[in-house]
Amino acid sequence: MEEEILDDLYECILDGDQPETPIQVQKALAAGLSPDVILNDSMIAAMTEVGALFEAGEYFVPEMLISARAMQAGLDVLRPYLVDSGVESAGKMVIGTIKGDIHDIGKNLVVMMMEGGGFEVIDLGIDKSAAEFVVAVEEHQPDVVGMSAMLTTTMSYMGTVVAALKEKGLRDDVVILIGGAPINEAFAEEIEADAYCKSAAIAADMAKKLMAIKAGNA
Ligand code: B12
Incomplete structure (x- = not known):
């Protein structure tokens, strides 16, 4: 189940599906997955794969760009969970x-x-x-x-x-x-x-x- 949610999000970013990516991040959070796992095991992993596909000549700059936009849209949802407010200034x-x-x-x-x-x-x-x-x-x-x-x-x-x-x-x-x-x-x-x-x-x-x-x- 958790694996499936992470896979769906991974695919969304790989496909550069900007409208769907934030929805999948919400779904992962709602399922109780930790923001760290969502970020590292699914989202950053997808961007790494985008880079590998680019290197292999299967993705070009436009594909990289739309994946990046999907990634950013997903990060917007994740942001409040990564940024703890109210901490004393370091x-x-x-x-x-x-x-x-x-x-x-x-x-x-x-x-x-x-x-x-x-x-x-x-x-x-x-x-x-x-x-x-x-x-x-x-x-x-x-x-x-x-x-x-x-x-x-x-x-x-x-x-x-x-x-x-x-x-x-x-x-x-x-x-x-x-x-x-x-x-x-x-x-x-x-x-x-x-x-x-x-x-x-x-x-x-x-x-x-x-x-x-x-x-x-x-
Ligand atoms: C998305 C992407 C793009 C997007 C960028 C959109 C954007 N808004 O950022 C676009 C399409 C614009 C793009 C353009 C290009 N790209 Co590009 N891109 C990527 C890709 C696929 C993902 C990068 C990414 O976001 N990774 C995810 C983030 C989370 O990881 P990260 O950046 O490494 O950051 C983490 C750590 O490194 C660290 N970190 C990073 N910075 C800092 C700073 C500090 C202070 C600290 C503490 C930590 C830290 O923390 C982060 C989180 O943990 C990479 C592939 C890859 N494997 O990285 C290629 C890649 C970087 N791109 C590449 C290339 C060649 C290009 C272009 C030259 C392509 C072209 N022919 O035009 C252009 C260059 C444009 C330019 N002048 O900058 C190559 C670089 C090869 C090289 N050895 O130099 C890569 C490696 C792809 C590849 N495998 O060939 N790209």
């Missing part, structure tokens, strides 16, 4: 998808999870330049800066942002978290980010841990 985060890159589903999930973890989040959106990150850090003085990249061609620009923050003397004021499909720990080390996060689920805890270490060192 800190402030500025986040954006890096220049040249328009993927934002992963970033949007990080926003939800960080808000769920008590952070105030300033979401810069997609395709953000180093200058835009610098201006946002100057203006909002966040504890955490998050960057997302989904393309091997855009990931290296994260290093440009770190360098720009350094140049302005802002680097040491913030914890820098990076993520996205092509990113790994070695890359985070290479560009001198503080940490790579494999999933949005670990972002808030990672930020809190690194903020505490930073405060201890200060």
Whole structure:
């Protein structure tokens, strides 16, 4: 039964069925399935399959796009269950998808999870330049800066942002978290980010841990 509900939702996203996806998410919630299971075992799994089909030449950009829209429509329903309100503020985060890159589903999930973890989040959106990150850090003085990249061609620009923050003397004021499909720990080390996060689920805890270490060192 539960398996069937998750499969139906998976198929909805794979087919890019935007009207039906939120209905299926509601159905899964009503059946008592946990938001985590719905998100990871069905919705993110479907997006991973969309990527595999694209790579295999069976899906093209339009199919990816309509699946992404269905995913977003489903996430809108899930959002209140992922974002716990009323938590004491844990800190402030500025986040954006890096220049040249328009993927934002992963970033949007990080926003939800960080808000769920008590952070105030300033979401810069997609395709953000180093200058835009610098201006946002100057203006909002966040504890955490998050960057997302989904393309091997855009990931290296994260290093440009770190360098720009350094140049302005802002680097040491913030914890820098990076993520996205092509990113790994070695890359985070290479560009001198503080940490790579494999999933949005670990972002808030990672930020809190690194903020505490930073405060201890200060
Ligand atoms: C949906 C999608 C699109 C949609 C995006 C819509 C949108 N609003 O985001 C559209 C159709 C626009 C698109 C376009 C393109 N795409 Co695309 N896309 C995808 C797809 C299928 C799913 C991405 C996704 O949403 N995943 C689900 C989310 C939840 O996962 P996630 O993003 O990884 O995020 C999680 C973690 O990584 C982490 N995370 C992510 N960011 C951050 C940041 C921080 C701070 C932290 C802490 C954590 C974190 O947390 C998230 C949740 O746990 C992927 C395939 C894949 N396997 O990822 C290809 C994929 C990323 N795309 C790809 C390509 C090639 C393209 C195009 C170049 C295609 C083209 N020929 O035009 C364009 C590029 C456009 C551009 N300039 O950005 C390739 C990239 C290959 C590469 N090695 O570079 C992929 C891997 C597909 C493939 N297998 O070939 N795409």
